[in-house]
Amino acid sequence: KEVTDPDAKKPEDWDDEEDGEWTAPTIPNPEYKGPWKQKKIKNPNYQGKWKAPMIANPDFKDDPYIYAFDSLKYIGIELWQVKSGTLFDNILITDDAALAKTFAEETWAKHKDAEKAAFDEAEKKKEEEDASKAGEDDDDLDDEDADDEDKDDKAESDAEDHSDDEKHDEL
Numbered sequence: 001k002e003v004t005d006p007d008a009k010k011p012e013d014w015d016d017e018e019d020g021e022w023t024a025p026t027i028p029n030p031e032y033k034g035p036w037k038q039k040k041i042k043n044p045n046y047q048g049k050w051k052a053p054m055i056a057n058p059d060f061k062d063d064p065y066i067y068a069f070d071s072l073k074y075i076g077i078e079l080w081q082v083k084s085g086t087l088f089d090n091i092l093i094t095d096d097a098a099l100a101k102t103f104a105e106e107t108w109a110k111h112k113d114a115e116k117a118a119f120d121e122a123e124k125k126k127e128e129e130d131a132s133k134a135g136e137d138d139d140d141l142d143d144e145d146a147d148d149e150d151k152d153d154k155a156e157s158d159a160e161d162h163s164d165d166e167k168h169d170e171l
Contacts, residue, residue, distance in 0.1 A: 001028065001029060001032055002026040002027060002028055002029055003026060003027060003029045004023075004024040004025070004026055004027075005024055005025050005026065005027045008024040008025050010022045072093065075091055075093070090107055090108050092104075
């Protein structure tokens with residue numbers, strides 16, 4: 001759009017050290033005709049917007065029970081959580097409520113009380129350990145508080161010693 005002015009000359013009083021490097025001013029380019037645009041012509045072979053052709057598959061057989069599995073051994077559960085350690089056990093997938101209740105009584109109900117007792121005992125041990133750790137931490141904090149008080153006492157006594165120095169002029 002612009003070119004340097006070919007007629008421009010560096011002024012005689014221009015000092016490169018003081019004024020910086022001299023650059024010639026720019027002027028509009030007389031040969032500039034605007035932004036370049038590509039010329040377009042019609043494509044004689046254009047057949048319209050492309051569509052994916054549908055072809056009959058000779059091997060296709062419709063299966064109305066494609067969702068039914070004879071044996072489903074695995075299940076995937078995607079679960080986002082901050083704390084790890086979640087376990088899943090005794091998963092049953094069914095649409096029959098009576099079957100689910102019967103299965104639960106035969107499997108889960110037998111172990112429910114024992115698992116709850118074991119869980120409660122583990123939680124109790126964990127709480128006791130946390131309480132004992134908290135007690136130990138409190139003792140450590142008491143020691144730190146005593147250390148802080150000793151430092152404060154020393155700082156006060158040093159300040160008193162220096163205040164006496166200001167009163168006396170030593171040679």
